Amino acid sequence: MEIRSNEFKGRAVFAIHDASLQQALGKAREGFVGKRAQQAAELPEFEQLREEAKALKNHILDHLDHYLERYEQAVTAAGGQVHWARDAEEARTIILGICKRVGAKTVTKGKSMVSEEIGLNEALIDEGMEVVETDLGEYIIQLAHEPPSHIIAPAVHKTKDQVSDLFEAAHGGPRKTTVPELVDEARRMLRDKYFRADVGITGGNFLVAETGSSMIVTNEGNGDLTQTLAKVHIVTSGIERVVPTLDDATLFLRLLARSATGQETETYTTLSTGPRRADDLDGPEEYHVVLVDNGRSRMLAGRFREMLRCIRCGACMNHCPVYGAVGGHAYGWVYPGPMGSVLTPLITGLDNAYDLPNACTLNGRCASVCPVKIPLPDLLRELRHMQHQQEITPAMQRRALKLWRFAATQPRLYHAGERIAARLLAAIGRKGRIRRLPLASAWTDVRDLPAPAGRTFLELWQGKRGKS
Amino acid sequence: MTSAREDILKGIRGALKRGPLDATQQSALATRVPAHTRPAIDEDAVERFVRKFESRAGTVARVATLRNVPAAVEAYREAQGLPQRAAVGAGLKSLRWAKGWEVHHGAAGSDEALAVSPALAGIAETGSLLLASGPDSPTTHNFVPDDHVVVLEAKQIVMHFEEAWAMLRARPEGIARATNIISGPSRTADVEQTIQLGAHGPRRVHVILVG
Numbered sequence: 057m058e059i060r061s062n063e064f065k066g067r068a069v070f071a072i073h074d075a076s077l078q079q080a081l082g083k084a085r086e087g088f089v090g091k092r093a094q095q096a097a098e099l100p101e102f103e104q105l106r107e108e109a110k111a112l113k114n115h116i117l118d119h120l121d122h123y124l125e126r127y128e129q130a131v132t133a134a135g136g137q138v139h140w141a142r143d144a145e146e147a148r149t150i151i152l153g154i155c156k157r158v159g160a161k162t163v164t165k166g167k168s169m170v171s172e173e174i175g176l177n178e179a180l181i182d183e184g185m186e187v188v189e190t191d192l193g194e195y196i197i198q199l200a201h202e203p204p205s206h207i208i209a210p211a212v213h214k215t216k217d218q219v220s221d222l223f224e225a226a227h228g229g230p231r232k233t234t235v236p237e238l239v240d241e242a243r244r245m246l247r248d249k250y251f252r253a254d255v256g257i258t259g260g261n262f263l264v265a266e267t268g269s270s271m272i273v274t275n276e277g278n279g280d281l282t283q284t285l286a287k288v289h290i291v292t293s294g295i296e297r298v299v300p301t302l303d304d305a306t307l308f309l310r311l312l313a314r315s316a317t318g319q320e321t322e323t324y325t326t327l328s329t330g331p332r333r334a335d336d337l338d339g340p341e342e343y344h345v346v347l348v349d350n351g352r353s354r355m356l357a358g359r360f361r362e363m364l365r366c367i368r369c370g371a372c373m374n375h376c377p378v379y380g381a382v383g384g385h386a387y388g389w390v391y392p393g394p395m396g397s398v399l400t401p402l403i404t405g406l407d408n409a410y411d412l413p414n415a416c417t418l419n420g421r422c423a424s425v426c427p428v429k430i431p432l433p434d435l436l437r438e439l440r441h442m443q444h445q446q447e448i449t450p451a452m453q454r455r456a457l458k459l460w461r462f463a464a465t466q467p468r469l470y471h472a473g474e475r476i477a478a479r480l481l482a483a484i485g486r487k488g489r490i491r492r493l494p495l496a497s498a499w500t501d502v503r504d505l506p507a508p509a510g511r512t513f514l515e516l517w518q519g520k521r522g523k524s
Numbered sequence: 525m526t527s528a529r530e531d532i533l534k535g536i537r538g539a540l541k542r543g544p545l546d547a548t549q550q551s552a553l554a555t556r557v558p559a560h561t562r563p564a565i566d567e568d569a570v571e572r573f574v575r576k577f578e579s580r581a582g583t584v585a586r587v588a589t590l591r592n593v594p595a596a597v598e599a600y601r602e603a604q605g606l607p608q609r610a611a612v613g614a615g616l617k618s619l620r621w622a623k624g625w626e627v628h629h630g631a632a633g634s635d636e637a638l639a640v641s642p643a644l645a646g647i648a649e650t651g652s653l654l655l656a657s658g659p660d661s662p663t664t665h666n667f668v669p670d671d672h673v674v675v676l677e678a679k680q681i682v683m684h685f686e687e688a689w690a691m692l693r694a695r696p697e698g699i700a701r702a703t704n705i706i707s708g709p710s711r712t713a714d715v716e717q718t719i720q721l722g723a724h725g726p727r728r729v730h731v732i733l734v735g
């Protein structure tokens with residue numbers, strides 16, 4: 057997928073003025089945040105589980121090579137095949153190779169963020185294959201020719217009316233206007249595709265080393281129909297998704313649904329272990345797993361290792377005020393919100409996503425809900441630091457920061473500067489507000505700046521101390 | 525040229541600043557026993573299973589013995605207005621069906637309306653069914669028909685997931701090709717966060733609880 061993260065500012069402004077988007081985002085915010093809070097409150101062990109999940113992920117990352125090798129052995133023993141891909145292109149080549157070998161015409165897909173990350177759909181379509189997204193949200197955005205705007209609810213930015221329009225254009229009339237009618241229509245349209253599919257591609261929430269199983273967690277059952285009815289099942293997954301045992305996976309399962317959709321559990325949790333067996337009456341004839349690195353082993357080396365704990369629940373974006381205001385598309389690539397603002401520059405390059413680490417108020421809500429306790433604000437701050445060091449930060453900003461650092465290390469000079477600024481700003485303020493300020497138009501164009509009281513905090517403080 | 529596999533493993537080890545783990549370290553990891561916190565539950569397992577399963581739009585009917593299952597299926601079929609035809613997992617071959625019923629043990633085709641499957645376990649923690657694929661319980665039965673009836677014996681209900689995994693491991697054939705944990709009918713909230721049942725999988729899931 058094309059990376060458009062450097063257009064963040066423009067896209068954000070556009071998003072804020074998009075009435076349908078704002079309506080859709082408003083609904084989502086209320087739902088996700090409230091339901092998660094309720095689930096967390098209903099499980100007394102929730103905080104303890106978060107702590108354990110963090111420790112378990114750290115243990116896995118410390119022994120990642122070992123668990124991946126064990127996982128591979130177990131998959132092979134079950135008759136499946138593991139493929140390793142260093143980057144997106146290699147992953148696409150492997151999957152295209154399998155599809156071409158079996159002469160695939162129709163490829164069904166369950167929701168997979170890794171397949172978005174590696175730009176799989178375009179590659180398959182270019183080879184003349186019919187690619188059908190079967191998750192309802194993914195199906196909607198496929199009809200709209202848009203990327204997902206949320207990692208759990210890809211079409212969260214669409215209103216019901218917009219879905220009605222898309223369905224009418226794609227399926228013909230009469231126009232369906234209620235949610236049950238729309239869901240039913242999608243169900244009908246997709247049924248036949250599952251049965252016709254040559255290859256079914258799904259993601260993998262967890263890869264279990266103990267049993268060689270890939271695990272998906274869904275509500276619709278589309279992933280299961282995809283992987284059961286196609287002749288070949290291909291799983292795409294990041295290398296960091298391996299877990300040692302079924303019991304270990306359970307710890308994450310207890311956190312995932314609660315954090316993601318605010319449910320105690322999703323409707324379906326499915327373990328897939330190898331292809332159809334001799335006496336099986338259904339199931340795919342071939343079972344493949346494509347393990348994708350794409351920057352992950354590099355992340356393991358440095359200060360961003362903690363990001364590899366991510367279980368892709370989406371809670372951080374559900375609780376992010378910036379995401380809540382601009383939606384997922386403004387972020388310009390596959391992963392939006394706080395986790396996307398960390399991952400996008402790390403996977404696609406710092407200079408490809410300058411705005412993302414800066415589109416954050418460091419309010420910390422994301423870290424306070426992350427089920428594996430990733431310190432997202434710290435990682436974003438670290439990225440800003442790296443941008444500065446690599447001189448990706450605009451020269452003007454760097455000069456200003458230099459000047460500030462110079463002043464801040466000279467207390468007398470700094471306080472003198474503060475006194476002048478406080479008096480100046482107070483003088484141009486009207487009724488305690490400043491409506492226009494040169495060099496700060498980004499702020500004052502859309503809202504007033506509160507004018508200072510005329511004296512600095514330090515002056516007031518010292519005055520008070522003098523009195524007492 | 526090194527393979528991608530070697531490169532990735534080398535990259536990981538480089539990042540971890542060490543070589544491959546030695547045999548002792550590997551066997552320590554292989555015998556590691558996870559002991560994560562399980563939610564404390566102070567409720568009868570069967571009661572909890574039923575309460576949780578019903579809370580997500582599943583339905584439950586209770587019968588005394590396996591022999592009563594066909595009659596319970598008939599009652600369900602009648603209530604839903606379905607024809608007397610079902611794909612029945614061969615694990616339930618011993619059931620005797622009343623005259624007029626057409627039952628087969630093959631996979632479910634696209635026109636299948638009703639399937640009846642044997643469960644391997646019920647998990648009280650979340651009110652979920654665990655079904656293991658195989659000739660006795662084809663996976664298509666769980667997802668293709670609009671109506672799915674699952675036969676679960678009360679003694680198969682365990683409290684936590686971990687106990688259900690132990691049951692899976694203890695089977696002579698081990699882990700099934702597909703292990704389906706099912707917590708009610710298929711659902712979606714992809715249109716404006718409105719929950720709608722019957723997205724792609726069954727519109728209704730009905731448990732016949734035996735014992």
Ligand code: SF4
Nearest residue numbers: 366367369370372426
């Ligand atoms: S960073 Fe944390 S909260 Fe965000 S998606 Fe990943 S696991 Fe969930």
